[in-house]
Amino acid sequence: MSSLPLSPLSKLAEPTVLAFEDQSYTLAELNALADGLAARLSEHGVTAGGRVALMTSNRPEFVVALHAIWRLAAAAVLISPAWKRAEVEHALAVTDPSHAVGDQAVLSELMPMLNLDEPISPGNPVPGSTPRPDADAVLAFSSGTTGLPKAVRHSHKSLQAAVRNWRGALKLTARDRIQIATPPSHILGLLNIMTAMQAGAWMRLHRRFDVDRMLSHIQDDRITVEMAVAPIALAIASHPGLESYDLSSLRFIVWGATPVSASIAETVTRRTGVGWLPAYGTTELPVIACNPIGGARLDSVGRPVPGVDVRVTSLQTGEPVGPGEVGEIQARSDSLMAGYLPCEATRDVMSDDWYRTGDVGYLDAGGWLRITDRFKEMIKVRGFQVAPAEVEAVLHSHPAVDDCAVFGIPNGADGESVVAAVAARQPVEATELVALVGERLASYKRLSRVEFVPEIPRLPSGKVLRRVLKERYGCTSDS
Known part of the structure; x- marks a missing residue:
């Protein structure tokens, strides 16, 4: 090259x-x-x-x-x-x-x-x-x-x-x-x-x-x-x-x-009169699946491309599952990344030589891949990935924020919108928090809405129950 x-x-x-x-x-x-x-x-x-x-x-x-x-x-x-x-x-x-x-x-x-x-x-x-x-x-x-x-x-x-x-x-x-x-x-x-x-x-x-x-x-x-x-x-x-x-x-x-x-x-x-060709890939493994030219369909990201192996593993056991069974999508190929920096982060997404995409879906009997959910908590805005923790770190820097959690809700135009649930220790305007994130982070990471809540729902381990927040506040979006 x-x-x-x-x-x-x-x-x-x-x-x-x-x-x-x-x-x-x-x-x-x-x-x-x-x-x-x-x-x-x-x-x-x-x-x-x-x-x-x-x-x-x-x-x-x-x-x-x-x-x-x-x-x-x-x-x-x-x-x-x-x-x-x-x-x-x-x-x-x-x-x-x-x-x-x-x-x-x-x-x-x-x-x-x-x-x-x-x-x-x-x-x-x-x-x-x-x-x-x-x-x-x-x-x-x-x-x-x-x-x-x-x-x-x-x-x-x-x-x-x-x-x-x-x-x-x-x-x-x-x-x-x-x-x-x-x-x-x-x-x-x-x-x-x-x-x-x-x-x-x-x-x-x-x-x-x-x-x-x-x-x-x-x-x-x-x-x-x-x-x-x-x-x-x-x-x-x-x-x-x-x-x-x-x-x-x-x-x-x-x-x-x-x-x-x-x-x-x-x-x-x-x-x-122009048709579409849905395709699927990640930064870590850029091309995983693509629809065939002349036989594309909108309900699938296609079949794994030659040179890429795809399997679906159980979310409970991690073992491979059969056609039609939902699990985590994993892939391997010569096109897989060499790893992350920081290096220790690589371990979290590798299972032997298989890359764990963090996406949930299934392969049907014909080899068509369908994505049904995201195992990861990533928010995807206009094709860009937004880490909730990055936005949360900015919000936590505001003296009025006692606790917060950031999550994504569906948005037809952008894929998803970024929403923050905030437990405040003192009065603060939502516009002030939106402006803070806008000053610190890229425009695609901006907050579309702030929901003030009494407390952030968490498991005993401290993990945020983002699904609860999505169900409670994911009905509407300002963007």
Whole structure:
């Protein structure tokens, strides 16, 4: 992965492979920019085995920076551009990068940073190191059910396996044209960028999601594969002028990161004639299952993709169960992460060589996988994971909060909304607590509602009974 993959077409001509706003790039141009940035990073002391924090919006320079880091056999620490100071400080403390590249002021305030808003000069290949297949390629963040976000270590080998599995599931080729609006620090954005590059597909990056811009580019760029999480799907389904766009180039729209809302998906198909391809994966194991092209269904995330084994185990005994029996979904594959940082957190999600997803569901007799619940207490908002403990820690810092518990409730637009139950020791306005969380944490972790309660329901062990809170306060949501 030390250099950008060459498209089969590039030997005949120099086609544009990446577009961003009014800019376009060929593979040769991207390679030259990656060489130039690699030289600068080398001059600043980046060496094989080092870690480089990468915090940037979705832009071509992300692709350049990622490959520049790999040219030096270093690893990229992917930090969400939505994160605020405390979150970035935690990420840096967990991963301890020696250098930084990005376009976010918060990162530059915490450590010296090469600013991607400054022009990158093309360069020649620099003497570097070829990274070992088992060496770390990226560290992406995935929140646990307790504590702060953990860094997920992916090696070059595991990322290549994930790309191979995703490319095979989508049947992506150099004839495809895709666009990506999800953040590159999120595993879905990273996976789509890498898979498009490997396949030689044409790709457009969007700095942020805008439904009108997205629909216009499907029409004008003749996009063949569209990626959607729940808010994107809802925006398409509810667009008043949807029928005015020519979406006939689309082979399908991928629904990922959140459970499919059948009514929304069916509305889009009815209005456009375009079908959906539900898929399932995690940061730790990016591609677990995907619906078959031409035979997709909305009531399942599909069948396990080739190269990934899936089993369901009893929630009581941990032993494998048969078809139709509900239990915890576990998976194993060459695409599985190398582990977490902190290292000790890895033990909690591994059973021998099986990764415990924390999701509950079953495999039917035909091998179709269905997810019915989440064993973990994670809240999933717009495809991003929110750890209740992280939000609770912010709330506990307020002098008026005696106890609190954070939980998620269904929200058709965002997947889930974040709600806090608060036992206060003195009067405090809900808006004040909402503002506190908004100041400290990323926007997708914001509270949609605060419920003031006499006490937080807990087991004798101290564990919060979140299910009780969901049943009691989960009927309505402000968002």
